[in-house]
Structures are given as C-alpha cells and as structure tokens.
Amino acid sequence: MFVSSYDSKTHYDEMFEADGSCRPHYSELLDMLKSLSVEKLQQLQFTTDKAQMAMGMTFNVYHDKQGIEKILHLDIVPRIINAAEWEKIETGLKQRIYALNLFLQDVYNEQKILKDKILPKELVFSCPGYLKPCEGLTPPKGIWCHITGTDLVRDKNGEFYILEDNLRCPSGVSYQLESREIIKRVFPNMLSKLGVAPVSNYPNRLLNILEYLSDKEKPVVGVLTPGIYNSAYFEHSYLAHSMGVELVMGQDMVMVKNHVFMLTTNGLKQIDVLYRRIDDTFLDPDVFNPESLIGVPGIFKAFKSGNISLANAPGSGVADDKAIYAYVPKIIKYYLDEDPILPNVPTYLCSDEKDRAYVLDHLQDLVVKETNAAGGYGMMIGPRASGKELKTFTRLIKENPRNYIAQPTLSLSTVPTLVDSQLEPRHVDLRPYILYGEEIEVIPGAFTRVALKRGSLIVNSSQGGGSKDTWVLQH
Amino acid sequence: MLSRVANSVYWLGRYLERSENYSRFIDVNFNLMLDLPPNVKEQWEPLIRATGDYDLYTSHYESFDRETAIYFLAFDKHNPNSLISSVTNARENARMVREILTKESWEKLNELYLFVKDGADKETWKSEGAVRFFTDVKYGIQLLYGIADNSVARTEGWYFSHLGQYLERADKTSRILDVKYHILLPSADEVGSPLDFLHWTALLKSVSGFNIYRRFYGKIDPFHIVELLVLNKYFPRSVFFCLTNAEICLRTISGTSGKGYSNSSEKSLGALQSQLEYQDVNDVISSGLHEYLDGLQIKINKISDTIHDNFFKLNSTFTNQKNIQE
Numbered sequence: 001m002f003v004s005s006y007d008s009k010t011h012y013d014e015m016f017e018a019d020g021s022c023r024p025h026y027s028e029l030l031d032m033l034k035s036l037s038v039e040k041l042q043q044l045q046f047t048t049d050k051a052q053m054a055m056g057m058t059f060n061v062y063h064d065k066q067g068i069e070k071i072l073h074l075d076i077v078p079r080i081i082n083a084a085e086w087e088k089i090e091t092g093l094k095q096r097i098y099a100l101n102l103f104l105q106d107v108y109n110e111q112k113i114l115k116d117k118i119l120p121k122e123l124v125f126s127c128p129g130y131l132k133p134c135e136g137l138t139p140p141k142g143i144w145c146h147i148t149g150t151d152l153v154r155d156k157n158g159e160f161y162i163l164e165d166n167l168r169c170p171s172g173v174s175y176q177l178e179s180r181e182i183i184k185r186v187f188p189n190m191l192s193k194l195g196v197a198p199v200s201n202y203p204n205r206l207l208n209i210l211e212y213l214s215d216k217e218k219p220v221v222g223v224l225t226p227g228i229y230n231s232a233y234f235e236h237s238y239l240a241h242s243m244g245v246e247l248v249m250g251q252d253m254v255m256v257k258n259h260v261f262m263l264t265t266n267g268l269k270q271i272d273v274l275y276r277r278i279d280d281t282f283l284d285p286d287v288f289n290p291e292s293l294i295g296v297p298g299i300f301k302a303f304k305s306g307n308i309s310l311a312n313a314p315g316s317g318v319a320d321d322k323a324i325y326a327y328v329p330k331i332i333k334y335y336l337d338e339d340p341i342l343p344n345v346p347t348y349l350c351s352d353e354k355d356r357a358y359v360l361d362h363l364q365d366l367v368v369k370e371t372n373a374a375g376g377y378g379m380m381i382g383p384r385a386s387g388k389e390l391k392t393f394t395r396l397i398k399e400n401p402r403n404y405i406a407q408p409t410l411s412l413s414t415v416p417t418l419v420d421s422q423l424e425p426r427h428v429d430l431r432p433y434i435l436y437g438e439e440i441e442v443i444p445g446a447f448t449r450v451a452l453k454r455g456s457l458i459v460n461s462s463q464g465g466g467s468k469d470t471w472v473l474q475h
Numbered sequence: 476m477l478s479r480v481a482n483s484v485y486w487l488g489r490y491l492e493r494s495e496n497y498s499r500f501i502d503v504n505f506n507l508m509l510d511l512p513p514n515v516k517e518q519w520e521p522l523i524r525a526t527g528d529y530d531l532y533t534s535h536y537e538s539f540d541r542e543t544a545i546y547f548l549a550f551d552k553h554n555p556n557s558l559i560s561s562v563t564n565a566r567e568n569a570r571m572v573r574e575i576l577t578k579e580s581w582e583k584l585n586e587l588y589l590f591v592k593d594g595a596d597k598e599t600w601k602s603e604g605a606v607r608f609f610t611d612v613k614y615g616i617q618l619l620y621g622i623a624d625n626s627v628a629r630t631e632g633w634y635f636s637h638l639g640q641y642l643e644r645a646d647k648t649s650r651i652l653d654v655k656y657h658i659l660l661p662s663a664d665e666v667g668s669p670l671d672f673l674h675w676t677a678l679l680k681s682v683s684g685f686n687i688y689r690r691f692y693g694k695i696d697p698f699h700i701v702e703l704l705v706l707n708k709y710f711p712r713s714v715f716f717c718l719t720n721a722e723i724c725l726r727t728i729s730g731t732s733g734k735g736y737s738n739s740s741e742k743s744l745g746a747l748q749s750q751l752e753y754q755d756v757n758d759v760i761s762s763g764l765h766e767y768l769d770g771l772q773i774k775i776n777k778i779s780d781t782i783h784d785n786f787f788k789l790n791s792t793f794t795n796q797k798n799i800q801e
Contacts, residue, residue: 055578056570056585228570240574247574252477265481265631265728265786 006423012158012413013425014079025082025473028194032187033077038421044186045076045418051182057175059231073466074179076186079415079428079448080194080471089152089160089432090442092342095332097148097434100165100319102335104144108134108315118334119327123351126402127324128372129168129317131280133287137304139313140213146311147206147275148434149173149447152342154413161345161410163429165320165328167312169277172447173433174235175467177202177242180445183469196471197444202433203242209437210243210273213309219272222246222262226278226294236277248274255298260308273309280314288314322371322405323349346408350401359406360394366406368393381457383409412457415468417450427451428468429459444472476631480575482787483568484632488639490565491584495616496647497548497558498609499681500526503654504541505606506677515670519544521657525650527772528556542601549609550595558612562591577626580619587615631728638724638782645717646775649768651682652704655697656765675700682712701764702756714771718748728786740781747774 008016015026022030033041049071052058058069081089106113107124114121124130149170151163180199184191210221225236227249240247246262253271254261261268276283282292284300302308318324326347329340348355348366359366363382370378380393397404414425432446448468449459459465476484500522508517520539523532528547531554536543549558566588573581591612594600600608627633658674665671672695679685684703687710692699707713722744729737736742759767 053589054582054586056573056581223574228567233570237570237573241576245574246477246480247572248477249479252479263478265476265478 006416007425008414011411011425011427012154012156014154014413014415014428016416025080029078029080029190032190033416033423041076041418042421048074048076048182048186051185052178055178056234057178058234072175073452074175074182075417075426075450075466075468076183077416077418077423078183078187078190078469078471080473081430081446083473083475085160086444086472088341089430090444092160092162092340093150093432093434093442094440095336095338095341096150096162096165096328097145097436097440099332099335100148100167100328101142101144101436103331104313104316104319105138105142106335107318108137113331113334116334118330119324123323123349123402124318127318127321129280129315129319129321131288131315131318133300133304134313134315137313137315139303140306140309143213143436144313144316145319146209146213146313146436148312148436149431150434152430152432153345153410154430156411158413160342160430162328162342163345164322165325166431167316167320168279169232169312170431170433171232171235171277172431172449173202173443174238176433176443176445176447176470178238179467179469191471194471195474197474199443199445202443203239205435205437205441205443206239206275207243207245209435210245210275210309210311212437213311214272216272220246220262220270221273221275222248222271224248224250224274224276224278226250226282230277232277239275246271250278250294250296253296253299255296255302258298258302258305258307260296260299260302271308273311275311280317283310283314322347322369323351323402326405345410348406350397350404350406355406356397356401359404360397363390363394363406365409367409368397368404368406371403371405381409384457409457412451412459415448415450417452417466417468419452419454424454426454427457427459430470444474446470446472476635478787480572481631481635482783483571484575484635485639485782485787487565487568487572488636489643490561490568491616491619492640492643493556493647494558494561494565495613496644496651497526497556497561498612498616499647500651500654501545501548501609502613502681503651503677505609506680507673510673510677512670515661517541518658521654521659522548524657525654526556527650528554545600545605549600559591559595562588562612572632575632577622579622579626583615583619583622587612587619590615634724634728635786638721638728641717641721641724642775642779644712645714645721646772648682648704648712648714648717649771651678652701653765653768654678656768679703684710684712698756698760701759705759706751706754706756715748715751718744718751722748725782738781738785740778740785743774743781744778747771747778 006016008020009018015030016022052071052074058071103113113119114124145167147170149166149172151166152160153163154160177199207221211219222245223236223240225233225247227233237247248262252262254263256268260271262271278294281288283295284297285292285295286297287300299308300314303310325344326349329344332338332340348359350356350359366382368380380389412427412429415428416423417426428448428450430446430448433443435441448470449465450468451457451459452464452466504517504519504522519541523529523539523544532547535553536547547554547557551557552560554560566584569576569581569584594608655674655678660666660671675695675697676685679688679700682704688700688703691703703710703713705714708715710716725741725744729741731737731741736745
C-alpha cells in the first residue's frame with residue numbers, strides 16, 4: 001500500500017507525525033497495511049460491506065423516503081488508542097459521569113447548586129430535558145445515568161476534548177461490538193499481537209448493571225424499543241438478543257395496580273427493569289407527551305413508586321443539554337472539588353448577552369449548535385457556511401438565544417481511511433460508553449465515527465459518516 | 476413468551492413455508508415443460524387459480540403467459556402472497572423477533588431476502604436462469620430449517636413457528652394438488668393418457684414426492700397420488716401429516732395432555748385431524764376432489780383464526796385474570 005502522498009501536516013493525524021513518520025503504537029499496523037496490495041485491501045473492504053449487509057447491520061434514515069435501510073460504512077483500517085491516552089480518557093470520563101450523576105440527584109431534589117448560584121436557575125428550568133415530574137425523585141440506588149455515550153474529539157495538538165454528553169439513549173454500541181467481530185476476521189492476528197482490549201463482554205456488563213437496579217434475585221429485564229422503524233432498532237434487538245432478555249414495545253405492556261406487566265401467551269408477567277430506548281417525553285403519555293403512542297401510560301407513576309426501574313432514569317436529559325454542557329467543569333468542581341481531567345470545548349452561550357454579542361460578531365469562525373438537537377442536525381459550521389446560512393443563523397439566534405450555543409471550529413484529528421485506491425486522512429470523533437452500576441466502568445473501546453467526505457467535519461451517520469473499529473491497547 | 480413475539484414467530488413459520496411453496500408451484504410447470512410433447516402448450520392459468528389469487532391476477536393482467544404468471548407468483552409486490560412478499564414478510568417478522576433468533580438463522584434469512592430482491596431487480600428469471608433461481612430459493616429455505624433444527628431450543632417459540640409452518644404446508648399441498656383440477660386436457664379422452672400422467676408426475680416432483688410415491692405405490696395412478704398427498708401418515712408434506720404435527724405443536728404450547736381439548740384452537744384442529752385420520756381416499760374423491768380441497772382450506776383458515784384469538788390477540792381481559800402476582 002502506497003502511503004508517501006499521505007498528508008499529515010494540516011491536521012493532527014493519529015497515525016503519522018507531521019514529518020510523516022509513524023507514531024510508535026501504529027507501526028505494526030502500518031507494516032501490515034504496507035504489505036498488502038491495494039486490490040487486497042479493496043477486497044477486504046468488499047467482504048466487510050457484504051458481511052454488514054448479511055448481518056443486517058442497518059440503520060434507518062429519517063427524512064429519506066427511498067430505501068429506509070442503510071448500512072453504516074465500516075472502514076477496514078482500525079483506529080488505535082494507546083494505553084496512556086486511554087487511561088486519561090477513562091479516569092476523565094469516570095470523574096465526569098460521577099459528577100453529572102450527583103448533579104442530577106441534586107437538581108431534582110435539594111437544588112443546592114442553584115441556591116449556591118453556580119448555575120443560573122432560569123437556564124436549568126428552561127432545558128427541555130428538565131422534567132418537573134421528576135422533582136423529589138431518587139431512582140433505585142441513586143443512579144440516574146446508567147448508560148452514557150460521551151463524544152470526544154482531538155484538537156490540532158492531539159489533546160482530547162469532551163464535545164457532548166449523551167445521557168438519554170446514546171446509540172452506536174452495537175456497531176462497536178459488531179464492527180469488532182468483522183474486523184477481527186479481516187485482520188485475524190493483529191489484535192492479539194498488539195494486545196487490544198476485548199469489548200465483547202459489554203452485554204454481560206450491561207445486564208449486570210440492569211439487574212443491580214432491582215432487589216429481586218432474578219429480576220425480569222427488558223429492552224424497550226419504539227419498534228422496527230426506529231433508526232436504532234438493530235441495536236435494540238441486538239442488545240436484547242445478546243443479553244438474553246425480552247425486547248418489548250409499549251403495546252406489549254399493561255399496568256396492573258401500579259406494576260408493569262408484559263402480555264404473554266401464558267397471561268401476564270411482571271417486568272422489573274427496563275432499559276428504555278424511548279425518549280423521556282415519549283415514555284408515558286399520562287405524564288409527558290400525551291400524543292405518544294409508543295410509551296406505556298402509567299409507567300412513570302410505577303417508576304416513582306419504585307415498582308419498576310428505568311435505565312436511564314427519566315429526567316437525565318437535563319445534564320446533556322448543550323447549554324448545561326458549558327457549566328460541566330464548574331459542576332465537577334462544585335461536587336468533587338476537583339479540576340476536570342478532560343477539558344470542555346470553550347462554549348459561548350447565546351443566552352448570555354456578552355457571549356451572544358461575541359458570537360454574532362464572529363459567526364464565520366464558530367460552530368453554532370442548537371442546544372437540544374442531535375444527529376448533526378440544527379448546526380452550522382461558520383467557516384463553511386454560505387452567506388445565506390450565516391444570515392439565517394443570525395436571525396435564529398436573535399429570535400431564540402436560549403436555543404443556541406457556539407464553539408470555536410475545532411480541527412478534528414484524522415486517521416487513515418481507505419478511499420477508492422488509497423489511504424487518505426479523514427476526520428474522526430470518539431464515543432466511548434460508560435456504564436454506571438455498582439461502580440463506574442468505561443468500556444475499553446469506542447464507536448469511532450469518521451467523516452467520509454474529504455475535509456468534512458460532520459461524522460454523524462445520518463449525514464454521510466462512516467465508522468471505524470477502535471482498538472484500545474492494554475499496555 | 477410475549478404474545479406479539481409468538482405472533483411474529485408463527486407468521487415467520489408460515490411465510491417461510493409459503494415462500495418455499497410458491498417456488499414449488501412454479502416448479503410444477505418447469506417440470507412439465509421438460510417433458511411436454513412439442514405440440515402441447517404450457518398452461519399457467521391453473522397455477523394462478525390454485526393459489527386462490529385468480530381475481531387479483533385478472534384485475535391486473537389479461538393474459539396467462541409464462542412471463543406474467545411467474546412475475547405475479549414470484550416478484551409482484553402487489554400480490555401479498557408472492558414469493559417476494561412472503562420472503563419480505565418472513566424477514567420483517569424475523570426482524571421483530573430478532574432477539575430470539577440465532578445469529579445464523581437471522582443472517583441466512585437476511586441473505587435469502589437480499590437474494591430474492593436482487594433476483595427481482597436483475598430479472599435473471601426471465602432468461603435461462605429461472606429454474607436455477609427457484610431451486611436456490613428452495614435450498615436457501617431448507618438451509619434455514621437445517622440451521623434451526625440443531626440450534627433452536629424446543630420451547631414455545633419453536634412450536635409456534637412449526638405450528639405456522641405445518642398449517643401453511645397443509646394448505647399449500649392441498650393447493651398444489653388442486654392445480655391438477657384446473658389443468659385442462661385437450662379432450663376428455665385424454666384422461667389416463669400419457670399426457671395426463673405427465674401432469675401427475677410433475678405435481679409429485681414439485682412436492683419432492685415422486686420417489687416416495689414410486690416406493691409406496693409403484694404405478695402412477697390418481698387415486699394413490701391423492702392418497703399420498705392428502706392422507707398418507709408418513710409423507711411429510713401430506714395434509715394429514717401436517718395437521719397431525721400441527722396438533723402436537725399446539726398441544727405442547729398449551730400443555731394439554733391426553734384426550735380432549737383445552738381451547739378452541741385445539742378443538743377445531745383436533746376435529747379436522749381426526750376427520751382425516753378416519754377417511755380413505757374414496758371419501759375424498761367421492762365428494763369431488765376440488766370441493767374437498769376447498770373445504771380443507773377453509774377449515775385451516777378458521778383454525779388459524781382461533782389460534783390468533785387464543786394466543787396473540789392483545790386482550791384487555793388479560794388484566795382481569797386472577798393469576799396476577801401482587
């Protein structure tokens with residue numbers, strides 16, 4: 001494989017130094033890639049695509065009328081994170097999730113952080129993710145965010161930054177696990193040679209933290225899905241399948257005396273723990289969105305009475321609001337009296353007058369994001385935006401400043417990616433998964449998303465992104 | 476097992492079996508064509524009539540030529556029973572219950588779906604590849620049965636899918652047999668002629684029953700063919716064999732042992748099964764073969780309806796049951 005034309009100067013490249021020399025933890029992989037012909041690599045890529053199709057590793061695209069099922073392109077070149085880098089990520093994430101969980105417990109109960117004026121009250125209460133019905137609530141074992149998928153990016157100096165906290169229903173973990181299964185077959189010897197940490201026991205760990213939420217010896221656990229038309233249905237069924245638990249839909253459940261039961265061929269069966277993959281507000285039409293057809297009327301009351309455990313707890317979305325994000329370093333300091341191990345990307349809140357003025361003045365240099373949007377929707381990248389887009393966002397920000405934040409445009413790191421007949425640098429992000437049960441665990445791996453278009457910074461699968469297997473080295 | 480899941484598993488069994496049988500329907504004619512004398516025309520209309528979708532066909536198409544008929548039976552998405560509709564439905568049902576399928580089963584079914592879809596898009600069946608295509612579909616489905624046979628636990632799910640499969644097969648065997656009723660002979664004199672025998676042979680081959688027939692009965696003779704396909708105790712595609720096994724599945728699901736019945740599905744299925752158990756081929760023929768088969772199909776449909784009521788209908792009366800744990 002020919003690599004001399006590879007450009008590693010413009011951005012932080014994870015395989016190559018700026019002078020073109022290979023970083024030590026990538027050298028064995030590079031040697032192996034060099035030993036393969038272009039045809040061989042293309043053939044491996046082809047079998048990878050075929051395997052994904054056969055496995056039905058598909059996702060559904062919203063706003064796309066033709067063919068609802070697509071595969072998420074999996075690039076065969078893995079992304080490697082060395083042990084030292086990983087250790088920092090791991091401790092940093094544990095710290096962050098621990099603090100965010102304390103924040104959630106506090107903000108729905110004593111609200112000390114608001115009384116101490118660390119966070120403006122209005123900002124918290126105006127979060128769409130702040131759910132008033134959760135006030136006074138302590139979920140089982142005091143855990144709110146059982147499963148988190150945090151997005152990180154690397155800047156031009158190679159430093160990792162937290163980009164987004166996803167505390168509601170973060171998806172992608174099934175791709176991480178299935179991608180590993182495929183890449184294992186593509187490069188069978190490399191993983192053990194390099195000492196790559198295994199990820200395959202994720203379902204087991206997930207089941208442990210779910211069972212931990214019930215006091216019963218053998219609780220009945222289920223995964224709650226909106227159904228086969230949801231874009232993450234593959235993942236929902238994958239997780240239920242690999243944990244050996246029921247995959248349920250709202251229509252499968254009824255409430256009896258404030259307990260939740262499944263309708264089975266043998267009558268009713270009580271359900272104790274639900275890993276719900278339905279948004280908070282769709283969970284219970286009695287309490288939240290009355291239009292919801294995918295939820296279970298009455299389930300929130302049962303949850304509040306302690307008759308069923310829900311992971312993640314409803315209401316946890318307030319902690320991943322993009323406006324609250326700006327305050328997370330302060331939140332960590334407030335609850336733990338520690339400095340954040342992993343830095344935030346500097347964030348300007350458009351609701352703040354001074355920040356807003358700065359944002360409107362420097363719009364063409366900034367990335368603007370809607371505070372409650374996900375999936376790469378509702379954002380604008382200043383340096384790439386047209387004059388028309390800049391105008392639209394100026395208007396939008398002025399109309400509803402609370403809805404927007406802005407951040408400097410980061411130059412994301414790149415990893416070599418197979419494009420046609422050569423390896424080219426493509427921008428990536430990193431989404432590790434964190435499980436909060438008896439203790440907090442970070443799964444040693446991640447869902448790496450890659451922007452397949454040259455120069456593009458948008459990695460979201462719904463916007464033409466692909467993925468890479470992520471290898472975390474044990475030493 | 477969740478009622479919704481049981482429902483999907485049951486239909487997964489039915490749709491897979493239906494897919495296989497639609498390939499077999501088409502096979503009747505392929506088998507015939509290989510042997511037909513040069514001056515005799517292919518007949519596609521009988522196949523369409525036997526599937527029960529004659530009205531749907533004639534509302535869309537005028538002629539019963541080979542290409543249109545194959546398209547309708549195999550690739551027409553507007554035909555809810557066509558091969559592609561059945562495979563798609565099987566896969567949709569499998570997707571809904573993917574968490575309980577083995578990885579291999581799901582992947583092979585998914586590949587089968589992609590294969591049929593690809594066949595429809597590329598229209599390989601219009602050329603010489605048709606026989607090969609439908610044979611591959613049949614093998615693809617049998618591979619699925621093979622995988623399931625030694626990897627699926629014999630619990631409720633297994634029995635629901637087999638219940639669906641056996642009821643579907645009973646229905647389709649009766650319809651394949653009915654094809655013969657609709658095939659026209661050039662004249663009444665031809666009954667018992669070599670051409671007549673050719674038709675019967677093609678029919679047997681399409682249900683993989685030709686060799687078994689030879690072993691059991693020897694010479695080709697309509698009476699015995701009817702006996703093999705309707706009443707035989709040992710042939711796995713005979714209506715009687717299918718109903719007997721469907722009944723075993725049903726009783727295992729509801730845990731009914733010994734005599735009698737514990738729900739309306741068991742009652743209607745048991746009644747039909749015993750009716751066949753005590754009939755001989757004269758009883759079948761004397762009431763008119765076509766009428767007899769028609770009656771069978773209606774009864775099988777009704778049995779399916781009672782299964783739906785007994786096990787799948789998300790019944791609000793559930794909540795009034797007494798066995799709810801507090």
